[in-house]
Amino acid sequence: MHLLSIAASILVLAALGFFGLVLLARYGSQLLRPLEVWAYGAPLGIVIGSLVILAAACVTGLHVWLTIVVAVAACAGGILLLRQPAETPPMVEGSKGKGARSRRPVDSEEGASKSLLHLRALRGSFGWIAILILGAFAIRWALFWAGGYSQDSSGLWASNIGFWADWALHMGDVSSFAFGENFPPKDPRYAGFSHSYHYLTSVTAAALVQFGVPVTTALTLQSFVLSLFLLLSIYAFAVRLTDDRAVASVTTALFLLGGTLGWVLTVAEMNGQHSVMSVLAGQSWDAARQEAANFRFQNVFFSLIQPQRSFLYGIPLGLLSLTFLLEGIESWRRNAFLAAGLVAGLLPLANLSILLSLALITPVLFLLFPARLWFVFFAVWAVIGLPQLLLQQGGSAGAASAFRIQIGWIASPDYWVWFWLKNLGLLIPLLLIAIWKGDLIAATRRRFLLAFMPLFIVANLFVFQPWDWDNTKILLLWFLASAIFVSSLLVDTWRKHPAFTVRFMITLVMLTMIASGVLANLNQLRGRERQLMLTSEELDFASQVKTSTAPGSLIAVGLQHNHPVPMLSGRPVLMSYPGWLWSHGRDYREREEDLRTIYRIGPEAMQKIEQYKVDYIVVGPNEQSQLGADRGMMASRFQSVVSTANYELFAVQ
Numbered sequence: 029m030h031l032l033s034i035a036a037s038i039l040v041l042a043a044l045g046f047f048g049l050v051l052l053a054r055y056g057s058q059l060l061r062p063l064e065v066w067a068y069g070a071p072l073g074i075v076i077g078s079l080v081i082l083a084a085a086c087v088t089g090l091h092v093w094l095t096i097v098v099a100v101a102a103c104a105g106g107i108l109l110l111r112q113p114a115e116t117p118p119m120v121e122g123s124k125g126k127g128a129r130s131r132r133p134v135d136s137e138e139g140a141s142k143s144l145l146h147l148r149a150l151r152g153s154f155g156w157i158a159i160l161i162l163g164a165f166a167i168r169w170a171l172f173w174a175g176g177y178s179q180d181s182s183g184l185w186a187s188n189i190g191f192w193a194d195w196a197l198h199m200g201d202v203s204s205f206a207f208g209e210n211f212p213p214k215d216p217r218y219a220g221f222s223h224s225y226h227y228l229t230s231v232t233a234a235a236l237v238q239f240g241v242p243v244t245t246a247l248t249l250q251s252f253v254l255s256l257f258l259l260l261s262i263y264a265f266a267v268r269l270t271d272d273r274a275v276a277s278v279t280t281a282l283f284l285l286g287g288t289l290g291w292v293l294t295v296a297e298m299n300g301q302h303s304v305m306s307v308l309a310g311q312s313w314d315a316a317r318q319e320a321a322n323f324r325f326q327n328v329f330f331s332l333i334q335p336q337r338s339f340l341y342g343i344p345l346g347l348l349s350l351t352f353l354l355e356g357i358e359s360w361r362r363n364a365f366l367a368a369g370l371v372a373g374l375l376p377l378a379n380l381s382i383l384l385s386l387a388l389i390t391p392v393l394f395l396l397f398p399a400r401l402w403f404v405f406f407a408v409w410a411v412i413g414l415p416q417l418l419l420q421q422g423g424s425a426g427a428a429s430a431f432r433i434q435i436g437w438i439a440s441p442d443y444w445v446w447f448w449l450k451n452l453g454l455l456i457p458l459l460l461i462a463i464w465k466g467d468l469i470a471a472t473r474r475r476f477l478l479a480f481m482p483l484f485i486v487a488n489l490f491v492f493q494p495w496d497w498d499n500t501k502i503l504l505l506w507f508l509a510s511a512i513f514v515s516s517l518l519v520d521t522w523r524k525h526p527a528f529t530v531r532f533m534i535t536l537v538m539l540t541m542i543a544s545g546v547l548a549n550l551n552q553l554r555g556r557e558r559q560l561m562l563t564s565e566e567l568d569f570a571s572q573v574k575t576s577t578a579p580g581s582l583i584a585v586g587l588q589h590n591h592p593v594p595m596l597s598g599r600p601v602l603m604s605y606p607g608w609l610w611s612h613g614r615d616y617r618e619r620e621e622d623l624r625t626i627y628r629i630g631p632e633a634m635q636k637i638e639q640y641k642v643d644y645i646v647v648g649p650n651e652q653s654q655l656g657a658d659r660g661m662m663a664s665r666f667q668s669v670v671s672t673a674n675y676e677l678f679a680v681q
Contacts, residue, residue: 033240034249040099040236041074041253047102048073054109059355059364062149063267067260068351071344074254075374077102078232082377085211085231092238155273158263161281165259168549172334173252177244183563184244188552189315190335192559195247196590197608198337201227202243205234207598209579217594217604218614219582219640222422225612226338228377243596247337254340258333259284261344266512268351269473278515278538282455283328283508287544289453290323294547313544313551322442324497325451327545328504330552339504342379345371346386346505353390353405354476357397365405372405373412376420381501383413388486388502392479427613430494437488438496444488453540455514462513469516480509495611514541562592565672570596572670573646573677581643583677584626586650592675593646602626602640627655629665637680648675 049069052060060068081090081098088094154162178185186192197217204216205227213223229250236246262283266276293314298307318326333339349371356364375383394402439447448456462468469477483506487499522534551557562570570592577583582600585593589605602623603609609616622636626645636642645666651657659676666678 030241030245034245036239037236037241037246037249038253040095040239041232041250043099043102044074044077045070045257046073047106048076050106050109051076054112056352056367059352059361059367061153061264061268063153063260063264064348064351066150067257067264068344068348071254071257071261071341072348072371072374073102074232075228075341075345075378078228078235079374079377081235082211082213082228082231085205089209089211090205090234090238095235095238153267153273155277158273158277158280161277162259162263165280165284166256169252169255169259171553173248173255176248176251177561179567181564182560183565184561184567186559186561187555187557188330188334189557189559190330192557192561193589194335195337196561196595196605197225198230198233198247199243199596200594200604201225201230202233202237202247203594203596203598204600205231205598206237206243207574207579208600210598210600214600216598216600218609218616218619219600219602221614222420224421224426226342226377226380226420229337229341251334251337251340254344255333258340258343261347262508265347265351265508266515268354269477269512270469270516272516272519275512275515275519278519279508279511282511282515282538282541285327285329285542285545285549286452286455286507286511287327287542287548288318288323288325288451289449289540289544290318290321290326291540291543291547293317293321293323308550309554311551311556312554313547313556322439322447323451323544324438324447325500325503327548328500328507329545330548332501332504336381336501338379339382342375342382343504345375345378346382349386350389353393354473356401356405357393357476358472360399360401362401362404365401366408369405369408370412372409373416376413376416381498381504383417384492385483385502385505388483389479389505392482393476396475396479427493427611429613430491432491433489434491434496435489437491437499439488454537455510455541458514458517458537459510462517465517468513468520477509477512480506493611494613498611561590562595565674566592567596569593569648569670569672569675569677572672573597573599573644576669576677577644582641583644583646584623584642585646586648587620587654588650591646591650599644602642624655627651627657629658629661641681643679643681644669645678645680646675647678 048071049065052065052069052072056065077098081095084094084098172188175187176191178187186195200216204210205213208216210216210223213227215221215223215225233243233246233250236250237243241249259280263276263280266279267273270276270279290313294307294312298304301307315326333343349368352364352368352371355361356368372383372386375386390405436444436447442450463478463481466474468474483502487503487506491499492502493499518534518538522531525531573583573593574597577597577599579598580600582602583593583597584602585591585604587603587605589607591601591604593599594601594604603616603619606616606620622640626633626636626642645662647657647659647662652659662676662678666680668676669679670677
């Protein structure tokens with residue numbers, strides 16, 4: 029049954045992705061290349077399908093039949109689009125040699141959509157370097173996502189700190205949609221308020237859970253599939269900007285493996301132990317030690333893409349919108365700006381960080397390439413995106429209310445220049461050289477990439493969320509643009525200077541920029557970050573709570589991030605881990621004091637229970653240690669509903 033459920037989940041993702049592929053091939057044939065259709069089409073279709081599921085679930089609730097209907101409709105819609113004749117012959121890529129490409133009409137009259145969807149249309153999109161690099165990432169991520177969670181007699185284990193820390197939130201979101209009838213979405217960790225987090229990836233996973241797959245499987249399966257298209261998206265965007273497959277390949281590696289100079293700490297450890305292999309076999313990467321040394325701009329995959337998950341939707345959508353804008357700038361076609369606005373309008377529920385990044389980049393693009401057609405883009409984007417944003421934020425500023433000036437960002441106690449040199453190493457001087465050299469990238473595209481550079485300035489002057497480190501999210505697209513510039517410089521130098529010494533130095537330079545990412549991967553691959561997520565007792569308790577309470581029942585629980593009830597029962601809680609609430613812009617202090625009053629069972633406890641309409645109270649280790657709960661006193665006052673060795677659920681209404 030488990031394998032059938034996984035197969036059904038894959039078919040759903042394939043159906044939604046198929047619609048997006050055909051949609052881009054049908055209506056973007058004159059704007060996109062075949063590689064771009066394949067890279068961006070599936071994520072686009074999955075996002076559109078997930079939005080349809082979300083809207084329908086707000087009316088009917090989330091059911092397996094709803095997911096099936098949307099998937100079948102996506103397939104039918106894709107087939108209908110395929111059957112429509114093309115209005116104009118599509119343009120496909122042809123290879124004329126290393127780093128070159130041409131655009132030519134297809135020979136047949138099958139239609140743009142059919143032609144672009146043929147695998148032969150991708151001929152010339154990949155060189156052997158690209159195949160090696162993309163293939164290596166695909167294999168690595170297959171192992172990574174497949175081993176994300178494991179379960180034994182002791183409980184549920186997470187293989188990575190991101191799975192243990194951030195994914196407790198994502199599991200809670202998925203559970204609230206799959207088991208808690210949380211439509212229209214409310215914050216499951218702060219009852220009574222709008223769900224201001226970008227939760228669309230969790231809606232998709234919850235739809236897969238309806239087929240019977242565990243929450244952890246739905247999350248990792250979805251993430252693996254989307255990570256493959258994210259990989260293609262990064263490569264395709266770099267190809268579009270440079271028309272060079274080798275540059276795009278190096279860009280992909282640099283972006284996904286790049287990191288700080290923190291590898292010097294590992295080298296120092298090797299020197300101290302007088303052994304390379306013992307360090308590599310042990311703790312080759314220590315995140316706490318890295319942060320203590322103020323290495324803060326860590327590898328983007330482990331620090332942002334994997335733990336955040338929403339970037340699996342946000343990056344492909346953002347790059348697709350930017351690709352349409354670049355095509356519009358080069359051809360001044362109205363439909364390119366229209367398409368860019370339509371895609372950007374899908375971002376609010378998918379990824380707020382990429383939305384903010386586009387909001388900072390596109391005004392600069394307008395100044396660099398002024399034209400009236402920009403108003404088409406901004407108008408369409410606003411009409412589609414603003415209502416979603418207002419609905420999502422519940423009319424409040426949310427985390428954006430923490431916006432403030434913070435010159436130097438998080439460089440202290442280091443001097444600002446030294447902070448960035450140690451965090452990005454040679455990328456910074458190489459970026460300056462690449463920008464200074466005007467012949468590495470075509471003039472229009474070079475200017476297009478320069479519009480990303482102000483992101484770095486803004487992020488070092490202002491903070492946009494309560495947690496200042498979160499500025500790394502808006503630096504992500506700057507880092508990608510910088511990787512394109514630097515990769516262009518490295519490849520150009522490699523080609524022009526075939527001497528062994530020069531190429532050896534280029535290899536060393538590249539290694540200094542990706543060594544930290546390689547060590548982080550090695551550390552995770554060897555199981556050095558394995559953490560116990562939930563004990564077997566906690567898994568059983570969450571399951572019993574789910575079956576013993578009605579969806580929507582409000583439960584008071586403790587404040588640890590990996591509490592079993594908000595993670596897996598699907599029931600909303602009065603409040604959860606304060607670190608998340610703070611980072612999402614919640615002022616939770618009064619509610620936390622009320623929660624403590626409830627657990628102390630003082631004179632005002634019943635008043636607070638009535639005020640918030642609390643239905644159940646959980647008493648477990650965290651509630652006893654942090655909130656002063658007395659299990660015996662609770663048992664004397666309220667009826668026990670679920671009881672295990674260390675946990676008990678009491679009905680208070």
